[in-house]
Amino acid sequence: MNADSTMTAARLHGPRDLRVERIPRPGVPGPGQALLGVTCVGICGSDLHSYLDGRIGDTVIQQPLILGHEFGAVVEAVGPDALDGNFAPLQLGTRVAVDPAQPCGRCEQCEHGHPNLCHRLHFCGSFPDDGSLCEYMIMPAHTCFPIPDTIDDAGAALLEPLGIAIHATDLAKIQVANSVAILGAGCIGLYLLQLARLSGADPVFIVDQFPWRLQVAERYGGVPINFQEADAVQAVVQATGGRGADVALEAGRADHSVQWAAEMARLGGRLVLVGIPGSDRMEVKHSTIRRKGLTMRAVRRMKHTYPRAIHLAEKGMVDLNGIISHRFPLAQTPAAFAMNAAYDGAVVKAII
Numbered sequence: 001m002n003a004d005s006t007m008t009a010a011r012l013h014g015p016r017d018l019r020v021e022r023i024p025r026p027g028v029p030g031p032g033q034a035l036l037g038v039t040c041v042g043i044c045g046s047d048l049h050s051y052l053d054g055r056i057g058d059t060v061i062q063q064p065l066i067l068g069h070e071f072g073a074v075v076e077a078v079g080p081d082a083l084d085g086n087f088a089p090l091q092l093g094t095r096v097a098v099d100p101a102q103p104c105g106r107c108e109q110c111e112h113g114h115p116n117l118c119h120r121l122h123f124c125g126s127f128p129d130d131g132s133l134c135e136y137m138i139m140p141a142h143t144c145f146p147i148p149d150t151i152d153d154a155g156a157a158l159l160e161p162l163g164i165a166i167h168a169t170d171l172a173k174i175q176v177a178n179s180v181a182i183l184g185a186g187c188i189g190l191y192l193l194q195l196a197r198l199s200g201a202d203p204v205f206i207v208d209q210f211p212w213r214l215q216v217a218e219r220y221g222g223v224p225i226n227f228q229e230a231d232a233v234q235a236v237v238q239a240t241g242g243r244g245a246d247v248a249l250e251a252g253r254a255d256h257s258v259q260w261a262a263e264m265a266r267l268g269g270r271l272v273l274v275g276i277p278g279s280d281r282m283e284v285k286h287s288t289i290r291r292k293g294l295t296m297r298a299v300r301r302m303k304h305t306y307p308r309a310i311h312l313a314e315k316g317m318v319d320l321n322g323i324i325s326h327r328f329p330l331a332q333t334p335a336a337f338a339m340n341a342a343y344d345g346a347v348v349k350a351i352i
Helices: 045-053 153-172 187-198 211-219 232-239 256-264 286-292 306-314 330-341
Strands: 006-014 017-024 033-042 070-078 095-098 136-140 144-146 180-183 204-208 223-226 245-250 265-273 295-298
Touching: 006 330, 017 330, 033 095, 033 153, 045 330, 070 153, 095 153, 095 306, 144 306, 153 187, 153 245, 153 265, 153 306, 180 187, 180 256, 187 204, 187 211, 187 245, 204 211, 204 232, 204 256, 211 223, 223 232, 232 256, 245 256, 256 265, 256 286, 265 286
Parallel strands: 180 204, 180 245, 204 223, 245 265, 265 295
Antiparallel strands: 006 017, 033 070, 033 136, 070 095, 095 144
């Protein structure tokens, strides 16, 4: 095998066992496919779950897997009938943001407009489907969305978490002058904050334990609450005159924070679950949900939100790159994951 037929990839072999290796490079794209040269990949919280536990939820990684699903790329080659996400011919050399979800388009959920709930969904970096922490990959052309020059390669990767935040905001049904509480000031939480403010919500509380993340949140107009220094639930309840927030969004690790979010929500309020618990268990008192009559919604990735995400970024309505704190080359992926998992170096968002 010559050098031109291999590429560099970061593969997870087991919990905390991430290795940078040479593996076979993809071949020629088939009908409706594109060969992509990956430019940037964001490290997501779900990637960290896989890295730490060798699984996410009940999906266990059973063989070496390339992680990564937040990514931008350049089109290197296209197969016949390769149409992009806007149903236009995909052109060579085009810079694209890539939707990692590959729904079948033919099942009941796809037919009803819920491709994120597809019965046969494939997703980059979710076992058994390899992800984007590699130099090249083949993807369906319709997952590729051309981006303008105003969005750089790192921004292209960040359109995926922004898309998740858009879908969560849709489910939350945030209205003008709603009060909102966001638990978790990571990537998704900070995008949720920006979208809530853009939707006219006020005030928007954001809860975390890391001061550097709360400083970023304050920059975006959030009311920061450090739960290591104050009772976060009481802070939200008191600031809303005892009423509670109209909307509570859990965007952290979904452990005790789900109960906190439920306690922060007002009577008849809305509770949206975005975070993923490492234990695959959610603990919340039934009485809290029942007595308040809360509406609960769970976020399963997103639903064709890239065009909206691109519009928001291109118009400067959302600050994509302001959350980036660290950048690493592909060769240093293991170090990047180790740092991110330990929350070292005042990390907010790391880009490979």
